[in-house]
Amino acid sequence: GQQVMQIPQYQHVQEGEDFTTYCNSSTTLSNIQWYKQRPGGHPVFLIQLVKSGEVKKQKRLTFQFGEAKKNSSLHITATQTTDVGTYFCAGPVSSGGSNYKLTFGKGTLLTVNP
């Protein structure tokens, strides 16, 4: 079945440094979604990328979808302590008809030293 791999598993940075997490799928994706889970919290949807080579920005966050639609990245510029959490990428898998489910990567836990 489809596998979504994410690296690194952990990343510790000093506040102000940049951070990047990478996501690779074993199959071509129709789209890729990114979620953030704060410590003790639940995942929160960040963004969806659909087009090959798509780049989207949310303030200091930059999301990219690869040309082959099999990989993606999330880059945070000048990290802040509020960026702490686990970032998950997720790719859809058909579960029959128009329904689909998400396969989540293992996530990257970002910690920021103030």
Add this chain to the structure above:
Amino acid sequence: GAVVSQHPSWVICKSGTSVKIECRSLDFQATTMFWYRQFPKQSLMLMATSNEGSKATYEQGVEKDKFLINHASLTLSTLTVTSAHPEDSSFYICSARRTGGYEQYFGPGTRLTVT
């Protein structure tokens, strides 16, 4: 908008008892809801997909007789852990997807501890 609630937020039960967890979409209709299990510092493991008015679709390795799912309305899905054992202790999170939407909105989760 797009708020999902989960109840209870935590529960402690004795081995052999059953526990019911509710997941509600508060301000939208959700044809499909999902139930996940998450172990500490690990990813989300999908347990089952719950569709309103039909039987849930369970992932491989998930016992359907142990984890009973009911999606009785467009805003409510329930997960019942039957005859709970200590190994069932975990963080259970539901999510809901709007009809026609793509992103999932997650509930705050339920911490289950079986003693």
